Amino acid sequence: MMQNKTKIADLLSNNIKVCVKKNNGILERFSHEKLLKSLVLVETPLSESDKIISSIISSVYDGISTKEIKKIVHEELSGIDEETANKYLATTTLKVRTSRDKIESFDLSKIANTLIEETGASQETAFEIASQVWKELKKLNVQYLTAPMIREIVNTKLVEYGLEDLRSRYTRLGIPVYNITSLIENGSRDNANMIHNPESVHKYVADEALKQYALLHMLPSDLADAHMSGDIHIHDLEFFAGRPLNCMQHDIRTFIKYGLKVDGTGDHTSVAGPPNHIETLMNHTGEIMLAAQQNMSGGQGMSLWNVFVAPFAKGLPYDEVKQAVQMLVYNLNMAYAARGSQVPFTSMGLEFSVPKFLQDETAYGPKGQVVGTYGDFEEETRMLQRAFTETLLEGDADGKPHLFPNTIYTLRKESLTSEYEDDLLRVHELSAKYGSSYFANMLPKYRGNMANYMGCRTCLQDNWTGDWDTDCLRTGNLAYITLNFPRIAYQSKDESEVFDYIDSYIDLSVKALNIRREQGLNCLNNYNLLPFLNQDVEDDIYYRIDNSTMSFGFVGLNEMLLSLFGTGIDDPNSNKFGVKVLEHVNKRAQELKKETGLRWTVLQTPAESTAYRFATLDKEKFGDKAILQGESDANYYTNSSHVPVNSNTSLIDKIKIEEQYHSLTGGGHIFHAFMGESYSDPNSLMSLTNKIAKKSDIGFWAYSSALSFCIKCKTLMKGLNDQCPTCGEHDDVEWYDRITGYVQQVGRAKSASGGWNAGKRQELIDRKRFQQ
Incomplete structure (x- = not known):
């Protein structure tokens, strides 16, 4: 020995x-x-x-x-x-690609257990069938088995044994009968923006088949393996084949000038000419968002909205303008017709005044006619912003917040003056009450004239060609892929290996993003699958795919640093390496721009499910070596380059840490200020906004408040409350908070039900709230 x-x-x-x-x-x-x-x-x-x-x-x-x-x-x-x-x-x-997006070692007992659970087979029968299946599998010369392959062999053995009744319960309809039954009875928690109803069940069943199609047919095995093992996360696999384009920033001027064909051709729906009245334009705005949702996998945004709509408010009394805006807001929140019975995921960018770069631009008004320049409509621009803010501030008929659109207020140097103080205060009253408003900061040096956000955080800036129009409108984020930063740290023996692994993961991501872009081109140009985006506009198609971004996201920078140095992102020395890591990813993106002529960016992933998935996979793979947030079966990684939600870091220090990453994540970022349970003071929030805008490089942020709402007596409360203080209700108290970007219902006080997975729900509980 x-x-x-x-x-x-x-x-x-x-x-x-x-x-x-x-x-x-x-x-x-x-x-x-x-x-x-x-x-x-x-x-x-x-x-x-x-x-x-x-x-x-x-x-x-x-x-x-x-x-x-x-x-x-x-x-x-x-x-x-x-x-x-x-x-x-x-x-x-023998490795198995499972239906849970994982690669697992073959385990005979899992076949037996699923037979017992899904068909009611006896233990003796189940293990006899599993043993026969194992004998068949040993004969196969394959590198990977798949769950569908094994299931078909099991069904063959069930037929051979005369167990047709068991086979009918075990057969696969895109996904197993058992899983469809579970979806019908219990729903899913993958997406907090979806409720449990027939449309969402239909969506999840179709999604599973399309995910399998992408992994087995569209992606080479090395990319499928990298995703399923958790090295990288390829987002929206269910949309990879048919809706490969992610987020979009619309140009409402297109529809003001040319009218609206919601199917892109007018062959299957009524065609509307250029709008003549503000009410018509409000209706068209909602229809545009809804129509685009049929062609896109992500959110829809409209920047400069109140500027472009301003000519339609000329000469109208404020009450009439506000009524039209109310119609739009309610329509956006009540059009339960998007993917799987969701309301359209929408964002609206509002200006406090007409930006200087737009003041001499040609303005289009009723019937698509030229009506001067946008600088002529300063008063109407401000009126529309006020009407929008007041409508959101009033909430719905029950007093709950309007959850959409995500409303983004653009801060420019001129808007942070005393002239706009009343408008700013009103917006901060909205932040204090619901925590739903966002702020886009145009003051940092890395900004140009435009930066628009399309939902959770994906962003376009006028740094591609230098033209605010072509860089930021009628295009969007084509797709993004997330790198598992903590795993890189677990596998690296020194700092140099960290960058080797990052490069390897980026190389995989580039291959996947290029495949997705090629599919996007095919869907637009060859398959006639995206007619709304492909409609003709001024000798071009509406969606400018050549200007769209392909992005590298990431999760768990904090845990990466903890693994490498024993201290996280809130330690200055560790944080220096974190910045170095993001600089490296940006350098790769810049090199790819030069090599390919395409628009590569870096973003903070809105990891609603990815942070939970990566943490769960790494816990299985690395055991105690994995550094996890949360508890037991509710683990998660810290989102992107954020400070952990349970950190004792002060708000000011949190700003100083996270601002360093906003200029390095031009494809999208967000800063979260999770506010305490006491009522936030609008004046104090406005003072904080001035400091963040003028003294930091934070590009995008929101003041997030946890809310509770009693369904029984319609009482809205600050904080996550187990009981209504007005009527004493326990069971029907809903909780609301910000997911990764948007505010949404996250469950009920006395129930684990709701839209969030276990890791995300644990993160909600862990969040440290800042007191004013």
């Missing part, structure tokens, strides 16, 4: 620089400890393990694949004991 150990040590010293090529293409340093662990797991005697390891080490070479290593181990074990070799084959060589 001692001689074998000495031989292994000698061999290791000669192969110290050997790297193994994983299935996703990433190189990883050869580890004999990992090899030993795999042998111990299948109960290989230690003496035999040493011999096998010695044989492997003498055979490895730089760049050897994991598949080759596993083949050698299996052959060695077969010569020792066939049963042990079978165990090794099942646990390490």
Whole structure:
């Protein structure tokens, strides 16, 4: 035994620089400890393990694949004991791509357990069928099994055994019958913006089939593996094939000038000419957002909205203008017809006055006619902003907040003067009451004339061609992919390896984003699948795909730093490395711009589910090495480059830390100020806004408030309350808070039901609130 150990040590010293090529293409340093662990797991005697390891080490070479290593181990074990070799084959060589977006080792007992759970089969029958399936699977020369493949073999065996009644309950309809039944009875918590109804069930069933299509048909195996194992997260797989374009920023002037065809052609719907009245334009605004949702996978935004609408308010009394705005706001919140029975995910960018760069631009009014320049409509621009803010401030008929559109108030140097003090105060009354308003800061040096946001945080700036129109309107974020930063830290032996892994993950992301862009071009130009976006506008199509962004997102910078240095993002020394990491990702994006001529950006991922998914996968893969937020089964990673929500860092220090990353995440970012349960003072918030805008590089932020609403007596309360103080109700008290960007109902006080997954719900509980 001692001689074998000495031989292994000698061999290791000669192969110290050997790297193994994983299935996703990433190189990883050869580890004999990992090899030993795999042998111990299948109960290989230690003496035999040493011999096998010695044989492997003498055979490895730089760049050897994991598949080759596993083949050698299996052959060695077969010569020792066939049963042990079978165990090794099942646990390490036979991998299963599951319906949970994971890669797992084959486990015979899982087949038996699903048969028992889904069909009611006896334990004896279930394990007999599972054993027969295992015998068939051993004959297959495949690198990966899939859940559908295994399920079909199980169904074949059920038929052979005459168990047709069990087969009918176990068969697959895109997803298993059992899962569809669970969706009908219980719903899903993947998206907090969706309620449980027939349309959402229909969406989830279709989504699962389209996810499988993307992973099995559209993406090469290395990208599918990287996503399912948790190295990267490819967002919106259900939309990859048919709706590959993510967020969009509209130009309402297009529809003011040319009218509206909600199907893009007018062949299947009524066609509207250029609007003549403000009420018509309000109706068209909502219809535009709803129509685009049929073609897009993400949010719809309209920047400069009140400026472009201002000519329609000329000569109208304020009450009439406000009534028209109310109609729009209610329509946006009551059009339950978007994907899976959601209201359209919408954002509205409002200005406090006509920006200087727009004052001499041609203005279009009723019937699409030229009516001067936008500088002629300063008063109407301000009137529309006031009407919008007052409508949101009043809430709905029950006193609840209007959840859409996300309303973004653009702060420019001229708007932070005494002339606009009343308007600013009104907006901060809205922030104090509901916490629903956002602020886009145009004062930092990295800004130009325009920066518009399309929902949770995705952003366009006029830094592509330098033209505010072509850079920011009629285009959007095509797609983004998220890098698992904590995992990079767990796998890296030193700082240089961190950047090697980042580059590897970016390389994978570039491949996936290019495939998605190609699919977007096909859907626009070849498949006639996106007619609204493809409609003709002035010798061009409406959606400017060549100006759209492809972005690298990230999750868990804080946990990456904790793993590497023992301190997180709130430590100045660790934070320096965090900035260095984001500078590196930005450098790669700039290099890609030069190489490809395409628009690559970096953003803070709005990780509603990704932070939970990555943490769960890493907990399984790395055990105690994984650094997690939350508790037990409700773990999550800190979102992007944020300070952890439960940190004792002061609000001022939090601003100083996070502002460093906003100029490095030009594709989208947000700063969250989670406010306390006491009523926020509008004047104090306005003072804080002035300081953030003038003295920091924070580009986008919101004052977020947790709210409770009693359904029984219609009482709105600050904070997450278990009981209504007015009527004493316990059960029907709804909770509201900001998800990753937008405000939404997050469940009920006495129930775990609601739109949030376990990790996100735990983050809600963990949030530290700032008191004024």
